[in-house]
Amino acid sequence: MKNKEIQEARIKGYFIEATRNILKGEGLKALSVRSVADQAGYSYATMYNYFKDINELVFVCVSDFQEEIKNYVDDKISTDSGGLQQVNEATRAWLAYFLEYPGIFELFYVVRGGDFGNKKSILEVIDTSMERACENAWNGVIKSGIMDANVAEFKKARLKYVLIGLLVMFMNRRTPESYTDFILESNRQIDQILGQ
Amino acid sequence: MKNKEIQEARIKGYFIEATRNILKGEGLKALSVRSVADQAGYSYATMYNYFKDINELVFVCVSDFQEEIKNYVDDKISTDSGGLQQVNEATRAWLAYFLEYPGIFELFYVVRGGDFGNKKSILEVIDTSMERACENAWNGVIKSGIMDANVAEFKKARLKYVLIGLLVMFMNRRTPESYTDFILESNRQIDQILGQ
DNA sequence: AAATATATTGAACTTTGTTAATTATATATA
DNA sequence: TATATATAATTAACAAAGTTCAATATATTT
Known part of the structure; x- marks a missing residue:
């Protein structure tokens, strides 16, 4: 069959x-x-x-979109830059994807579908979305010894939560009020976390 | 009349x-x-x-809840501690409120009601929720000169976004997986942001 | 006490998710 | 090939939810 x-x-x-x-x-x-x-x-x-229901159909899309995000990030980072500069670019690109497609941001971080809680594999894709999308850039930094792996882990976690927080406030609560202010604030946070 | x-x-x-x-x-x-x-x-x-509709009814509750949060925080911080220790306690209390009442977290940061975007006063209450709830503790730190006001502003913003990000991932995506892990991670972030 | 204004309500419409019975189509068998 | 059976697709129908409106009940005024 x-x-x-x-x-x-x-x-x-x-x-x-x-x-x-x-x-x-x-x-x-x-x-x-x-x-x-x-x-x-x-x-x-x-x-x-x-x-099974509309939720299952929606959840299936998560992995597809994550793949798209990874390609989007890889396309956007410049090949002539390296090290922390490239991590910075990759992180901004990850953010830019969700600004370009707010519906996908909503799907990843906002909607509370029926049995989202049970689908561990999907939750894992979402949890590691930024980390995986920026994987190549981070590997460059860690392999070359620019940054200690433990420090890198902490910075990744910090970046993840700060940027999801920023996205939530901007998308759901229009704070900061303008796109420009959002970009300024997110760049400030990214630079500060990566630079310190 | x-x-x-x-x-x-x-x-x-x-x-x-x-x-x-x-x-x-x-x-x-x-x-x-x-x-x-x-x-x-x-x-x-x-x-x-x-x-006007069910949304208006819900939005009216935001200010009420914010007042409740402020009282909740003030009740929980110990009077014998001061300085950064008290800011730390206040911040944890603010977080604890949303863990205790997930429905109110959802109302503040997740739901995308009809004209939430238009009610600027409500958006402002939500945006400054943590800052206002922890106001007294922060004033102690700034007035006493323990921390520069500009540095304090940056740390407040950092804390806000990190904790909203953490809450979103924990409440909406069950990440970290356990309550204990969530508390560990949030304390780690709070301590690091306030301590540096 | 009657007339008028106001407040409250149930009926009804719309949209959305979902199930089940009916119809259409493809496959297998004589 | 013609018929019987299995599978797929669709229409009809229901429940829950937000919303509107005409009808009913209540309060106020004259």
Whole structure:
């Protein structure tokens, strides 16, 4: 029954693709069983033949997006820079991705879906999103001995929480008030954490 | 028409009180126009005579909760400690409040209500929640010259973002996995930011 | 006491997630 | 090939939630 599996994966793919498009475009508020099914070219009830519920469908997208984030970061960092400069660039790029796609920020850090708590693998992808996206740059710093591995771990954790905090306040509470102020504050924090 | 105003304020109060109870108890998922009205002793439709919509009702609670947080912090800090030690205690107490009432954390930092973006006064309360709750302890540090005011501002901002980031990851994504780990990590961050 | 204004309410509409029964399609068998 | 069966897809229908509005109840004024 190999054909059946291929066909099933294909149809699942249509739903996933539609979900990805809606999340990246209009965001979570526009996502519904019916809007996904519309874009996938099926009736809304058909979704339930391939996914447990709407949450499962959404969660499947997390890994896809994380891969996209990693590529986005790798594309943006300049090859002629190295060391801490490259970590700085990578971190800013990671941040820039979520500014460009607020719906994906919401998916990663805000939405409290039904059984998000049970899907450990997905929680792990989210928890390590920044670390993995900036992996190459960090490896350069640690391997070359510019920074001690333990110090690097602490700085990574610090960066992660500071930037998620900043993103939450900016996206959910419009603080800082302007995009410019947000960039100033986030750069200040990144520079200070990496520079000290 | 003073009586009318008093009566109106009274009935508004019943709805607000009901909303507060539900948010502190079962949290946002249990909150609905019907559940609030039930507890207030009115029909669901009556709410619309006193509030524009369910969002307005919820937002009104923010200032109330912030006052409660301030009292909670002031009660918890020891009077015999001072300086940075007291700032440390106040900050931990602020954090402890949200751990005790996850529904209020959700209200402050997670929910994206309709016109949250327009209510500048409410956004300001949320943005300065930690700063105001720990005001007294910080004043002690700054007035006594233990810390420069500019340095204090930077540390406040750093603390705010780190702790909101930590709370978001713990509450929304169960990371760190255990309560103990969360406390360890948050204490580590607080100590490091205040101590350096 | 009647007339008018105000407050409260239940019915109803919309949207969204979900289930189940019905219809359509593909596959297997005679 | 024609029929029987299994599988897939869809429509109908329900529940919960926010919201509106016409109808009812209550309070106020004359």
